[in-house]
Amino acid sequence: MDLAAMGSTTALEAQRRMLRIRRFDERASKMVKRGQIPGTVHTSIGQEAQVVGATMALGDDDYMTGNHRSHGHPIGKGSPLGPLMAELVGKGTGVCGGKGGSLHLADFNVGSLGESGIVGSSIPIATGAALSSKVLGNGRVSLAFFGDGAANQGCLYEAMNMAGTWDLPVVFLCENNQYALSTPAHTVTSGVIAERAAGFGIPGVRVEDGQDFLAVFDAVTEAVERARRGEGPTLVEVVTYRFNEHSEGLRLGVDYRDAAEKASWLEKDPIVLFRKHLVTEGVATDDELDALEREVDAEVEEAFEFSQTSPFPDPSVAFADLYTEPFGPTHLSRDGAKSAEQAFSTIGA
Amino acid sequence: MAKSTMSFLGAIGAAQKEAMDADERVVIIGEDVEANVYGTTGAGKSRKDKGDFLQMYGRNRIRNTPISEEVIVGAAAGAAMTGLRPIVDLSYSSFLYMAMDQFVNQVAKNRYMFGGQASMPVVFRSAMFYGLNTGAHHSDRPYPMFMNVPGLKIVVPASPSDAKGLLRTAIDSDDPVLTFEACMLWGLKEEVEEDEYRIPFGVARTVREGTDVTVVAIATAVPEAVKAADALAEEGISVEVIDPRTLVPLDSRAVLESVAKTGRLVVADPAHKTCGAAAEISAIVAEEAFDALKAPIARVVTPDTQIPFSPALEKQLYPNRESIADAVRRVAGARPRQLADAR
Structure with missing residues (x-):
């Protein structure tokens, strides 16, 4: 889809949501280093196009489940930042009242049915939400976010088989950031993840440039529409890259990612790329986009303040x-x- | 109220039918549920006779699943979080292990870790085929493992009436319930209310009143304890038999009140000894009613071994009327008749 077809409102909203994720996670990273967040967090920095391309392809009433790297999913679906940030700190005003933390954010108000700290474990949950939609006939689509590591969990294949058999309205969205912590995906993955869909008689799509918001949005939109038409599940694999370490503060003795590889991906910053596109296509001026960035900065600052001034739970x-x-x-x-x-x-x- | 003779299995089928009629959000999924293989998803025994659930409710509400326990359990959880009230037939209780991650990490934790945003109205039924020479893979009594997972409710019915009333309560529950049905009780028959009724969780049933020894019995140990009590009555020992019916929540008050009266406790539980339901009940009584005890607590349980196939080997392992009676005699002292005289 080109920007004209998408409309400037949607395009600018996409940029806003990607920026929210970037700034939110940058602040969270800083908070971990300052001891303002207990434990650690896993950021989506670098993967914003993949996250927002998928969440904006969903409707407000649609469901999704997440994983350990999942601050971006509820943000991408429209969740307010304050309760999410407060949750990272463990405050009573957190979206889960302080019981979940970074690994278990959930905001049922935006259809976020929760993140799983167990790799792959939320895929069956998303499949069940799709079963619900099908039985109740309410037209809701469900999307499961999981990584390249989770693509080797058996439950994905149980879920694809069940969803394929029952034509469930679910999208299996593989966020292939190419590393399961330190392990390169290609060293533990036989074949191409997207091609595994063929074995279940369902479409498998690979988005090679997951840094391109429009490419992700188009692929997921098609999968969502297919699901909503009652034609069943789709596996979408999006190739992307995380810019930060697996988790904030993690120091490994080995450099498992090649410096040149890392540098080439850092040049493909999805937010920079989409901003250029917005300007080139005349959707917004640099001044307008600067203003948008300042608005998001203020939102994140407000969320931070909220997280600091909120009380801990009883x-x-x-x-x-x-x-x-x-x-x-x-x-x-x-x-x-x-x-x-x-x-x-x-x-x- | 009208009553009719129902088997344990027939009572389960009746409860499922009631629930399917009462609420369109109730669905049944599982292996072989469409063909009514176990006799709990039809009005009668055969499709020709009175029809089965597939004919009555259609495939949207009763679905055969692939043999994929992990996604069956997880999908039921996801469906429960989004508006359905699934009943999942997992057939053999040993199959639950295939879905351990979903039970422990999703079903039990989602409501809690998401701060109460989720409710999980789902029932997982499974049958315990112990005592039927089915070998080690099909003879498990795994309820204690799941008692150890906060967030789950655990039901072990021991009579047709209880099976029907407890299952209705389970389906009404907005929390996840696991029911463990002992196959050796399937054929048990009694007069059961035909109308709808519900038995609250956490309320034990006093199966038989007595004054000398309390026997808390679970699953097949319940009818065995009653037989033991009958025999012991002739020896002058008065036995009170209590069936907790639900292990989570557990009616510890009923157990403690009975022990306060009798001063002696035997727990008969077909699960393994270590960290079992009997261990938990014993610990509660030791903690809360130590002063009332006139003798050490006795556990009649399955020893910590695997279940052998041969009938010559298996039968001896589970609590039966003889082993329960022996334990009662032991805690009642060496002179049971004098105990009766002193009363």
């Missing part, structure tokens, strides 16, 4: 939300008056 929250109806002294509701100490002391009473 200790009793550790006992909330295990079950919908609390039972027994260890399963306190949010309204449960008992303290954590009391709960521990009365287990089994």
Whole structure:
């Protein structure tokens, strides 16, 4: 699709969402280094076109599931930044109330059914959401984000077989950033991931330039439309590159990525590329795009402030939300008056 | 209310039919469910007779799955998070291990780690084929493993009436429920209410009242404990038999109140000994009712070995009326008749 067909509103929204992901993750990286986020985070820096190209191909009511590198997915789907940032810090105002953290962001308001810290494990969940749509006939499409590492988990093939058999409205979106932590994908992957779809009688598409927002958007849009028409699942493999280390603060003794390779990918910054395209095609001026960047900077700053000024959750929250109806002294509701100490002391009473 | 004679399996089928009639969001998925292979997805035994669920509800609501436990369990979870109320028939309970990641990391954790955004109204049924010479791969009683996973509810029915009422409650639950159905009980028959009814979770059933020894029994150990109690009554020992029915939540109050009365506890549980349901129940009583105990707690369980195929080897391993009675005699002291006289 060219920009004229897409319309300037959508195109600028894409740039805004890619920028949100970039600035959000840059800030998160800084916060990890400053000790403002407990533990670590996995950033999507460098992969923004792949993320937003997919999330913007989905409708507001559509579902998606994520993985460990997944701050960008809810942001790309339109989730507000404050509760996401607060979640990374473990605050009570976090999108999951501080119970999930970076690895388990979920925002059901935008159809984000959650990120899985277990590689590949959320693929069956997205498949089930598609089953739901099919049985209820509500026209919703479901999309599973997973990496090149997860492409070697058995559950993907169980899911493609089930979805293919039942014509489920699901898109299997492989974010091939070419490395599973330090392991080059080609050293542990037999054949081409996208071609594996053929074995299940479903379309497999490979987007070779995952830094190009429009290329990703087009491929995923086609898959989503196909799913919505009731024609079943599609496997879309998007080749991309993460600019940062596997996780922030990780220091490995070996340089598993070739310097020249890394340099060539850094030149293919999806946000820089799309900005150039927007200017060249006359969608926006440099001044307008500078203004957009400043707006996003302010949004991220506001999210940071929110994450810092929000209170930590009450200790009793550790006992909330295990079950919908609390039972027994260890399963306190949010309204449960008992303290954590009391709960521990009365287990089994 | 009208009652009719139902088998354990027939009661499960009746509960599933009630739920399918009551709520269009209820769907059944699993291996061989369309052909009503186990007799729980049809009105009668054969399609010709009274019809099966496929004819009644159509393939949109009852679906044969591929043999892919990981995606069956995960897809049921994803469907439950987005508006369906699936009942999953996993046939043999040993097959649950194929989907351990989905059970432990997704089904049990999603509501909690997403801060309550998800609800997970899904029921996973599986049958325990122990005691039927099916060999080590088909004889498991794995409920204690899942008791160890917070977020799941664990149901082990031991009578047709309980099987029906507990399954309706399970399907109504907005939390994930695993039910473990002992095949040796499948043929058990009793008069069961034909109308809808629900049995709340966390409420034990006192199967038989008694005053000298409390026997908490699970699954096939329940009817065996009753037989043991009958025999012991003739020896002058009065046994109270309690079936917890649900292990999570566990009605520890009923157990503690009974032990407060009897002062003696035997737990009969066909699962393995180490970290089993019997271990948990024993620990609760030791922690909360130590003063009431007049004798050490006894566990009658399956020893920590694998299950052999040969009938000559397998039968001895599970709790039965003799082993339960022996344990009761042991905790009741060497002079059971005098104990009866003193009462």
